[in-house]
Amino acid sequence: MVSRAPLPRLLTALNRRRMKLLLAIALVAYVASVWGNFVNMRSIQENGEQKMENKIEEVIAPLREKIRDLEKSFTQKYPPVKFLSEKDRKRILITGGAGFVGSHLTDKLMMDGHEVTVVDNFFTGRKRNVEHWIGHENFELINHDVVEPLYIEVDQIYHLASPASPPNYMYNPIKTLKTNTIGTLNMLGLAKRVGARLLLASTSEVYGDPEVHPQNEDYWGHVNPIGPRACYDEGKRVAETMCYAYMKQEGVEVRVARIFNTFGPRMHMNDGRVVSNFILQALQGEPLTVYGSGSQTRAFQYVSDLVNGLVALMNSNVSSPVNLGNPEEHTILEFAQMIKNLVGSGSEIQFLSEAQDDPQKRKPDIQKAKLLLGWEPVVPLEEGLNKAIHYFRKELEYQANNQYIPKPKPARIKKGRTRHN
Ligand SMILES: NC(=O)c1ccc[n+]([C@@H]2O[C@H](COP(=O)([O-])OP(=O)(O)OC[C@H]3O[C@@H](n4cnc5c(N)ncnc54)[C@H](O)[C@@H]3O)[C@@H](O)[C@H]2O)c1
Numbered sequence: 001m002v003s004r005a006p007l008p009r010l011l012t013a014l015n016r017r018r019m020k021l022l023l024a025i026a027l028v029a030y031v032a033s034v035w036g037n038f039v040n041m042r043s044i045q046e047n048g049e050q051k052m053e054n055k056i057e058e059v060i061a062p063l064r065e066k067i068r069d070l071e072k073s074f075t076q077k078y079p080p081v082k083f084l085s086e087k088d089r090k091r092i093l094i095t096g097g098a099g100f101v102g103s104h105l106t107d108k109l110m111m112d113g114h115e116v117t118v119v120d121n122f123f124t125g126r127k128r129n130v131e132h133w134i135g136h137e138n139f140e141l142i143n144h145d146v147v148e149p150l151y152i153e154v155d156q157i158y159h160l161a162s163p164a165s166p167p168n169y170m171y172n173p174i175k176t177l178k179t180n181t182i183g184t185l186n187m188l189g190l191a192k193r194v195g196a197r198l199l200l201a202s203t204s205e206v207y208g209d210p211e212v213h214p215q216n217e218d219y220w221g222h223v224n225p226i227g228p229r230a231c232y233d234e235g236k237r238v239a240e241t242m243c244y245a246y247m248k249q250e251g252v253e254v255r256v257a258r259i260f261n262t263f264g265p266r267m268h269m270n271d272g273r274v275v276s277n278f279i280l281q282a283l284q285g286e287p288l289t290v291y292g293s294g295s296q297t298r299a300f301q302y303v304s305d306l307v308n309g310l311v312a313l314m315n316s317n318v319s320s321p322v323n324l325g326n327p328e329e330h331t332i333l334e335f336a337q338m339i340k341n342l343v344g345s346g347s348e349i350q351f352l353s354e355a356q357d358d359p360q361k362r363k364p365d366i367q368k369a370k371l372l373l374g375w376e377p378v379v380p381l382e383e384g385l386n387k388a389i390h391y392f393r394k395e396l397e398y399q400a401n402n403q404y405i406p407k408p409k410p411a412r413i414k415k416g417r418t419r420h421n
Helices: 004-076 098-112 166-171 173-194 230-250 275-285 305-316 331-341 368-372 381-400
Strands: 091-095 117-122 139-143 158-160 197-203 255-259 288-291 298-299 321-326 329-331 349-352
Touching: 091 098, 091 173, 098 117, 098 305, 139 368, 158 173, 158 305, 166 173, 166 230, 173 197, 173 298, 197 230, 197 305, 230 255, 255 305, 275 381, 288 331, 298 331, 305 321, 305 368, 321 368, 329 331, 329 349, 331 349, 331 381
Parallel strands: 091 117, 091 158, 117 139, 158 197, 197 255, 255 321, 288 349
Antiparallel strands: 298 329
């Protein structure tokens, strides 16, 4: 047996311990260095991510701003609308609702809290007239020609679809006839099917060139059935006949408004009637053209008065025709002078030879409307004219900015002189 000396044994033991210690130190150093690297890597990575995020934010921030602006511009602000309970809220159809009168009627009925459907073929009407309602939950706009049947569920129908100014209704007399005859039959058919009440926008032109002055509803009229205006005058006369046939034979509830000359904002630029003609001439510094001596009289109502009258008639129990107009009569010359002064225009008044068939007087008798509807016009002429002047001034500016305004096409019939309608 080999026995070892005590010293070398001690040295060996010491070496072993040192080795172990060294190994332990090396291990700790290794772990510490790995941890350090790891921490370093993370902070580099975090820095990189932060930088990337900052860059992305720089690109996205302006886009986000743009989206916010777009959202703001898309959030349509509607005129205030009353709340009506289910039982009071009506579903109302307005044919020709994108036209001059129809768009003001749309405004009134929408603001009163009803559900309004406008049907229009945009012959003389414009989307611009009702664009402030597009998207509203109570409003619907349908591009439709009333000469074709329409199937919808409604409680009331205001049937206004028809060109109203002579250049427009004489442009295509056959279409004017179809609109007023077939179109009215279609709307009466709809009223019968769904049990709706129908109001026809008839006209003072059913009195023709009147031999009675002022005209009341009992007057049967004096219309030339084959003249250039017959498509409109006779079209409206037969539309009235159809209403009463449907009332008597089918029990349809009808209302007939005989509307006299009306003016106001959203009239056509080339409507061709005396008020818009004079305003545009005065605003553009052109001579105000008066046919004849200017002593012929006319009476004009402001559009908001007419709209109130239409709604009052619709909701009344008066089924016979009712005149709606302003009986305040003025000579053409007075109109020209008044408009010239209100515009502050230096235009001269130019007298041209008298127009053929120009009625000398036109004035409604509105006793029936006063008595049965409690309605009469309230807007003073000057106030209405100022609003119309403001509108036409803005339209001229709009045109000058080269923006697109669809113009009604001119009348095909060029012969014969313009009349003071
Ligand atoms: N403005 C007046 O002074 C006056 C006077 C008497 C009667 N009216 C009657 O009042 C109603 C409205 O007149 P306005 O001055 O607003 O005229 P307008 O020309 O401005 O409006 C008539 C609307 O009917 C639409 N229309 C025409 N034919 C159509 C068809 N076939 N289908 C669908 N839509 C059609 C047009 O595009 C237009 O939007 C008309 O029936 C008119 O005869 C008006």
